[in-house]
Amino acid sequence: MRTLELSIGDVAERAGIAASALRFYEKEGLIHSNRSDGGQRRYHRDVLRLVAFIRAAQRVGLTLDEIRGALATLPEGHVPHAADWTRLSKSWRPLLDQRIEEMQRLRDRLDSCIGCGCLSLKTCALSNPNDIAAEDGPGARWLIVAED
Amino acid sequence: MRTLELSIGDVAERAGIAASALRFYEKEGLIHSNRSDGGQRRYHRDVLRLVAFIRAAQRVGLTLDEIRGALATLPEGHVPHAADWTRLSKSWRPLLDQRIEEMQRLRDRLDSCIGCGCLSLKTCALSNPNDIAAEDGPGARWLIVAED
DNA sequence: GTAAGACTTAAACTTCACTTTAAGTCAAGC
DNA sequence: GCTTGACTTAAAGTGAAGTTTAAGTCTTAC
Numbered sequence: 001m002r003t004l005e006l007s008i009g010d011v012a013e014r015a016g017i018a019a020s021a022l023r024f025y026e027k028e029g030l031i032h033s034n035r036s037d038g039g040q041r042r043y044h045r046d047v048l049r050l051v052a053f054i055r056a057a058q059r060v061g062l063t064l065d066e067i068r069g070a071l072a073t074l075p076e077g078h079v080p081h082a083a084d085w086t087r088l089s090k091s092w093r094p095l096l097d098q099r100i101e102e103m104q105r106l107r108d109r110l111d112s113c114i115g116c117g118c119l120s121l122k123t124c125a126l127s128n129p130n131d132i133a134a135e136d137g138p139g140a141r142w143l144i145v146a147e148d
Numbered sequence: 149m150r151t152l153e154l155s156i157g158d159v160a161e162r163a164g165i166a167a168s169a170l171r172f173y174e175k176e177g178l179i180h181s182n183r184s185d186g187g188q189r190r191y192h193r194d195v196l197r198l199v200a201f202i203r204a205a206q207r208v209g210l211t212l213d214e215i216r217g218a219l220a221t222l223p224e225g226h227v228p229h230a231a232d233w234t235r236l237s238k239s240w241r242p243l244l245d246q247r248i249e250e251m252q253r254l255r256d257r258l259d260s261c262i263g264c265g266c267l268s269l270k271t272c273a274l275s276n277p278n279d280i281a282a283e284d285g286p287g288a289r290w291l292i293v294a295e296d
Numbered sequence: 297g298t299a300a301g302a303c304t305t306a307a308a309c310t311t312c313a314c315t316t317t318a319a320g321t322c323a324a325g326c
Numbered sequence: 327g328c329t330t331g332a333c334t335t336a337a338a339g340t341g342a343a344g345t346t347t348a349a350g351t352c353t354t355a356c
Contacts, residue, residue: 007353009302019303020345028343038352040303059254064343089258096255103248106207110237110244157332167333168315176313186322188333212313 005034005042015051022051028064030054030071046079053080060092061099153182153190163199170199178202178216194227201228208240209247 012019025031026041031050033041057067074084160167173179174189179198181189205215222232 007302018345021343023305024344036303036352038303040352058343060258093255093258096251096258100248100251100255103244103251107241107244107248110208110241155332166315169313171334172314184322184333186333188322206313 004045005036006045006047008033008041008043011043011047011051015048017051017055025051025054025064028068030064030068050079053085057088057092060096062092152193153184154193154195156181156189156191159191159195159199163196165199165203173199173202173212176212176216178212178219198227201233205236205240208244210240 006014008019008022011017011022015022022031022041026033031043031047031054033043033047036042053071054064054067057070058064062070070088073088074080080088154162156167156170159165159170163170170179170189174181179191179195179202181191181195184190201219202212202215205218206212210218218236221236222228228236
């Protein structure tokens with residue numbers, strides 16, 4: 001249908017997202033709809049790009065809260081245009097880089113741990129979330145955890 | 149204290165995890181404790197390594213359910229020894245590799261999207277979760293999403 | 297004009313991995 | 327022996343991102 005007004009079902013199908021999610025996004029203030037005479041939601045097709053934006057941001061690892069924040073930086077709260085999109089996606093890149101690095105560090109540690117079979121609470125990078133291992137205390141002790 | 153029996157507070161402090169989490173792990177069947185005469189939990193020091201194991205597995209991205217599964221492959225349900233640890237961590241490596249590759253693909257797409265400012269629902273890798281973009285349908289259409 | 301199917305709402309439910317709460321018991325130092 | 331702080335339980339709460347449900351209303355195709 002070549003109407004300007006899309007029903008929630010239309011948007012759901014074309015965006016590949018459940019109708020319930022669209023209602024949820026609306027409740028969360030991420031998207032907007034008008035109503036038909038009968039009270040049903042009618043969407044402008046711009047909402048499709050907006051949903052694409054939201055999903056892209058989610059893939060990058062942003063929460064809906066952060067996405068709402070990003071949307072707030074857009075002039076007039078409108079759908080991002082090329083320049084906005086460029087700005088926002090550039091700002092995401094360091095975040096992505098950081099997450100990749102973290103994963104790679106974890107993988108490298110996994111490799112070295114395969115060799116040593118250690119599993120130390122204090123120093124094994126696999127059990128240390130922040131990679132700040134051995135920041136303080138009685139020096140590195142790999143291998144067995146408890147020998148207090 | 150150099151006792152063989154650790155209280156829940158001892159374990160919590162040494163493992164760097166909340167006591168409530170230890171009770172939760174026990175309820176979930178991931179760890180085990182004995183009881184003192186007065187009914188308080190008393191832990192063998194092996195539980196420290198077990199907790200280290202659980203946290204390492206979580207960092208790799210496994211759910212507690214999957215970790216329980218991994219623990220079930222251990223003989224007698226005991227704390228993993230070097231050989232077990234090697235086997236398990238080797239089995240995690242492909243998972244980690246895959247997650248890293250995914251992130252890298254996403255980053256590369258982000259870069260190309262910065263250039264084009266597209267944000268297409270159907271083909272933009274940023275909004276497509278499975279990287280199966282353009283699997284079917286009317287050929288690639290980058291740029292604007294809706295021109296039906 | 298009517299039947300089918302798409303839509304409406306608020307509220308409750310889901311999953312994951314815990315944490316918090318409340319009311320009470322145990323252990324240890326002085 | 328008593329106070330303090332660590333411990334016990336079950337049940338409810340948290341937060342993220344929605345989904346499901348129930349009961350009812352709209353829209354569309356025939």
